[in-house]
Amino acid sequence: MVNMSNLVDRIERHIKKILQDTPQGYVVIQRSGLASQFECAPSQINYVLGTRFTVEQGYLVESRRGGGGYLRIVKLGIETPDYLDDFIAQLDAGEMTQNAAEGLIKRLAEEGLLSKREAMLVRTVVDRETLSLQVPERDRLRARLMAAVLRTLAREDF
Amino acid sequence: MVNMSNLVDRIERHIKKILQDTPQGYVVIQRSGLASQFECAPSQINYVLGTRFTVEQGYLVESRRGGGGYLRIVKLGIETPDYLDDFIAQLDAGEMTQNAAEGLIKRLAEEGLLSKREAMLVRTVVDRETLSLQVPERDRLRARLMAAVLRTLAREDF
DNA sequence: GATATTAAGGTCAGAGAAGGTCAGGGTGGT
DNA sequence: ACCACCCTGACCTTCTCTGACCTTAATATC
Incomplete structure (x- = not known):
């Protein structure tokens, strides 16, 4: 029981938590910031997004590169x-x-x-x-x- | 009959013990951890699960591979x-x-x-x-x- | 205004960390 | 001696995590 929860799970929970606590239904964060918060490689964030925040699971991820870049994770509602x-x-x-x-x-x-x-x-x-x-x-x-x-x-x- | 303390029996008893002591009706453990606890090959755990914790005997085993992998052994309520x-x-x-x-x-x-x-x-x-x-x-x-x-x-x- | 610099995020291969499978050898009872 | 059960090791699959390298955008410099 060493690894009660690995990185990917902890990051997933963290994002879902703030997603729940927010009224707008989306979060805007910086990849690098999140990575340093969890002391991991930035690309780990992409891994989390790619495996846990897919369209099937009801999420949409938008991003922007360059200065002032960000990630925007949107929780989709029940399908229209x-x-x-x-x-x-x-x-x-x-x-x-x-x-x-x-x-x-x-x-x-x-x-x-x-x-x-x-x-x-x-x-x-x-x-x-x-x-x-x-x-x-x-x-x-x-x-x-x-x-x-x-x-x-x-x-x-x- | 002499050898009531085969590995397989000891591991079986151990799992059933913690299964009884737990209120949720299931245990989550690591195969490698259990193996080193009993100083045996990891695959021995699979043997125990495959012979002592089958569906017919009222158990269900789920697992996950990779980093943070685990075994989840569930005691079914009613034997079929x-x-x-x-x-x-x-x-x-x-x-x-x-x-x-x-x-x-x-x-x-x-x-x-x-x-x-x-x-x-x-x-x-x-x-x-x-x-x-x-x-x-x-x-x-x-x-x-x-x-x-x-x-x-x-x-x-x- | 064009160009260089800097500050993001994206991709992908490969290492690492689990668990799974199976053949085959060992062991004990009849 | 045979049969059933036990146990291991070699090899496989799946999931995670990182680092090197790439692309894009904003800003500073000329």
Whole structure:
């Protein structure tokens, strides 16, 4: 139990914390500042953003380089209906990795669209092991399954 | 019988001990830590988990690799009855038509094992349209999906 | 106004830190 | 002697973290 929490988790928690404490729904910070606060390489911040603040998980990261550069991390709200339709259509036509699906499920759970139990159900259903197909097919099927889940959640009649 | 203190037995007892002493019903440990505690090869831990902490025996093991990796051993609340294990095994090896799946889902819902919403989710997920594969594969996949659902319902740790 | 400097952030390969798998040898009981 | 169980070591996969190098923007200098 040495590493009760590694860097990536601590930084993730920190960002989510200030994101919660802020009313606007976004944070603006400096990469270098955050890095020195956690005494790590600046690129570690990019790693955190790339793995924990993805679009699937409901975040948007904007940035600016150069003098006065910054990172702006936005927490996206529950999808607007039209955005959702587009997203479902994309899924139906495309693929989704297990990681991406897990991010999305996590987000749906966080936003209260899926209960813990429901999230668990969906998670096992789209699991690699369960699907047991080879890769292009598996990711396509997973995408369709997630699309079906979203479509069901979008129904309001039960 | 002589050797009641095999490594495997000692490690098993140790894990069960801390599992009992903990109120949450699960333990989080590091494989490497446990291995050095018992002065054995790390893979021995996997052997213990694979032989003594299986789903049939009422345990669930989740893990994470990489830096900050861990093992999470969960004691399931209710041991799954044998007939359910058999049924799940059959499903995993066999096929299930959409009709059969709908019948099963309906029954699960009637017995209160699935909420209305959950039933709806599962129903869309195993739907012909969603799966969109040709028939022998589709029915096999549906069987695996239903097996995954049943296995999740048997968990009581969330 | 053009150019140089400085101050950001971005990318990617590779090292490091876990856990997973499997073949194969050991051991004890019958 | 055989069989089932135990245990290890070599090799694999996944996740994390850093450092070297690159791009972009603001500002200072000429």
